[in-house]
Amino acid sequence: MARGTAVLVSREAAAQPRAALRIRWGRLFTIWLPVAGFLAFTLLPIYWLVVSSLKGPGELFAFPIAYWPDNPTFENYTRALTETRLGQLYLNSLFAAGGTCLVLIALMVVGGYAMARFDFTGRSLVLMLFLAAQLLPPVVMLVPVFTMFAALGLLNTRGALVVIYVIMLLPFSVMTMRSFYAAIPEQLEEAAMIDGCTRLGALFRVVLPVALPGLVATTIYGFINSWNELLFAVMLVSSPNLQTIPVGLMSMTDEARTEYGMMLAIAVLALAPSLILFGSIQRWLTAGLSAGAVKG
Amino acid sequence: MRRHALPWALIAPAVVLVGAGAIYPIAYVIWLSGYDYQPYRGGLMVWVGAGNLARVIADETFWHSLRVSAIWVGGSVIPQFLLGLGMALVLNESFRGRGLVRTVILAPWAVSGVVTGIIWLWIFDGTIGVVNDLLLRAGAVDFPVAWGIHEETTWLMLLLANAWRGAPFFAIVLLAALQSIEPELYEAAHIDGASAVQRFRYVTLPLILDAVVVSTLLRALWTFNFIDLILTMTRGGPIDATKTLPIYIFDVAYQRGEFGYAAALSVALCLVLVAFSAAWWQLRRLGGR
Numbered sequence: 001m002a003r004g005t006a007v008l009v010s011r012e013a014a015a016q017p018r019a020a021l022r023i024r025w026g027r028l029f030t031i032w033l034p035v036a037g038f039l040a041f042t043l044l045p046i047y048w049l050v051v052s053s054l055k056g057p058g059e060l061f062a063f064p065i066a067y068w069p070d071n072p073t074f075e076n077y078t079r080a081l082t083e084t085r086l087g088q089l090y091l092n093s094l095f096a097a098g099g100t101c102l103v104l105i106a107l108m109v110v111g112g113y114a115m116a117r118f119d120f121t122g123r124s125l126v127l128m129l130f131l132a133a134q135l136l137p138p139v140v141m142l143v144p145v146f147t148m149f150a151a152l153g154l155l156n157t158r159g160a161l162v163v164i165y166v167i168m169l170l171p172f173s174v175m176t177m178r179s180f181y182a183a184i185p186e187q188l189e190e191a192a193m194i195d196g197c198t199r200l201g202a203l204f205r206v207v208l209p210v211a212l213p214g215l216v217a218t219t220i221y222g223f224i225n226s227w228n229e230l231l232f233a234v235m236l237v238s239s240p241n242l243q244t245i246p247v248g249l250m251s252m253t254d255e256a257r258t259e260y261g262m263m264l265a266i267a268v269l270a271l272a273p274s275l276i277l278f279g280s281i282q283r284w285l286t287a288g289l290s291a292g293a294v295k296g
Numbered sequence: 297m298r299r300h301a302l303p304w305a306l307i308a309p310a311v312v313l314v315g316a317g318a319i320y321p322i323a324y325v326i327w328l329s330g331y332d333y334q335p336y337r338g339g340l341m342v343w344v345g346a347g348n349l350a351r352v353i354a355d356e357t358f359w360h361s362l363r364v365s366a367i368w369v370g371g372s373v374i375p376q377f378l379l380g381l382g383m384a385l386v387l388n389e390s391f392r393g394r395g396l397v398r399t400v401i402l403a404p405w406a407v408s409g410v411v412t413g414i415i416w417l418w419i420f421d422g423t424i425g426v427v428n429d430l431l432l433r434a435g436a437v438d439f440p441v442a443w444g445i446h447e448e449t450t451w452l453m454l455l456l457a458n459a460w461r462g463a464p465f466f467a468i469v470l471l472a473a474l475q476s477i478e479p480e481l482y483e484a485a486h487i488d489g490a491s492a493v494q495r496f497r498y499v500t501l502p503l504i505l506d507a508v509v510v511s512t513l514l515r516a517l518w519t520f521n522f523i524d525l526i527l528t529m530t531r532g533g534p535i536d537a538t539k540t541l542p543i544y545i546f547d548v549a550y551q552r553g554e555f556g557y558a559a560a561l562s563v564a565l566c567l568v569l570v571a572f573s574a575a576w577w578q579l580r581r582l583g584g585r
Contacts, residue, residue: 061424065426110307113306117303118303123303126307137542138521139523139545140322141317142549144324144328148320167313167318170313227408270408270411279403282399282402
């Protein structure tokens with residue numbers, strides 16, 4: 001529609017030269033005011049979080065409040081680093097999200113390829129399984145996964161969260177990789193195989209490099225989701241030195257108000273990787289990623 | 297091409313993992329729902345048959361949590377959909393800086409439920425929150441409002457926070473649907489003299505209707521199950537006012553350690569979701585005629 005609008009405007013302008021000004025005014029109400037409104041709605045809460053995290057203890061609780069700190073300070077950040085287990089939480093989250101991504105990559109590169117290029121017995125059953133698994137409520141899985149992990153000795157281990165996040169993200173990841181592969185012409189690997197490549201050789205040397213942007217986007221999607229996950233992180237890991245950032249943050253909402261500055265600083269540090277990574281995959285969201293997206 | 301060994305070798309690890317992580321829990325929950333099982337208190341499994349189910353039906357908190365869930369889902373999905381549709385319509389136009397604006401507007405999608413909760417708890421803080429400050433400066437109130445202790449104001453802050461985080465999901469899905477519409481259709485409608493409203497009503501809406509039906513259903517199911525934000529902001533309070541069914545199940549399983557009863561509640565939850573999905577689909581079929 002974007003192109004269509006451009007065509008319409010230019011035609012209208014050609015037919016009625018004096019209408020140009022009216023159209024500009026129209027765009028103020030149809031585009032610029034809504035854009036400004038949406039930007040404010042999105043940005044002001046984040047602005048407020050960041051600005052508040054830069055206030056010292058005196059200013060943070062002063063009333064009436066200052067919308068810009070008089071003495072911006074990184075005190076909350078340095079205190080959070082030295083006085084809380086922020087470093088540990090950060091490492092644990094990195095391990096959970098990073099480990100999840102590595103396993104996901106290994107499984108979705110080949111799994112997505114099988115779903116995209118082969119018509120094998122049971123393929124539709126696999127499709128149904130992956131669709132159903134995406135719709136399964138996490139809270140329903142809570143008790144079974146807990147007892148299963150207890151039986152396997154996985155409770156309170158670093159591996160527990162990697163395992164459950166891989167399970168939860170696999171259906172989406174495989175289906176998304178499938179759609180990225182499907183967009184690549186099959187002649188590509190046929191030519192490689194005529195030149196003497198095996199099927200898997202063709203996948204890794206010829207097809208995968210073309211699908212790499214899709215693989216990166218899907219992996220980052222997985223990273224953001226495991227970085228943010230709360231429910232299983234609470235349920236499966238109880239020892240404080242293995243907890244992840246969301247769990248640590250949630251427990252801080254109960255603590256004394258004097259700790260609020262640090263909590264806001266940690267929230268900013270938890271938010272930063274998600275937002276930066278999101279910025280890098282944003283343009284894929286409306287194309288490839290939304291095709292298989294069920295989760296929000 | 298019909299070969300089985302290679303594709304199965306490639307997909308098998310994923311199928312095994314997803315099967316173990318999805319099929320097994322469902323079977324286990326159904327089986328466990330017939331038992332009384334409290335692993336932290338002795339951990340004996342006692343067969344109670346339909347006893348748990350009878351307990352669910354007689355459980356006042358269960359029915360209360362269903363009503364709360366209805367408010368949570370309706371109050372979340374409707375404003376998120378409207379906001380997201382507005383975002384998608386604007387982002388589908390061409391204007392300078394659109395790429396950057398799109399990235400910024402969609403960004404809350406990547407923010408975790410916990411961080412969203414902290415941001416909005418801080419904004420709605422009972423003494424020194426932004427909202428109280430603005431209301432006091434405007435003279436609308438004489439004293440700071442304790443948003444978190446009244447039922448209505450708690451819902452206001454919870455649903456606003458959820459709208460902030462959830463609207464981008466609809467914007468993303470609906471934008472994809474809008475971009476698949478042929479520009480020629482708008483040109484034709486324009487030549488026929490259709491107004492902007494008519495173009496939306498008779499060209500845009502019918503063509504994105506399927507995306508609307510599917511995305512609202514998926515979002516409703518997902519929102520129903522989404523507890524991070526409620527756990528962070530209210531823990532189901534004040535006095536159970538925001539205790540949705542998944543929050544209730546989480547309490548029963550995690551706080552009270554009654555795994556058997558949590559399983560029975562989980563079975564009830566699945567039945568509710570299946571019934572809701574079927575009703576939604578039926579509505580779509582009736583509406584499509």
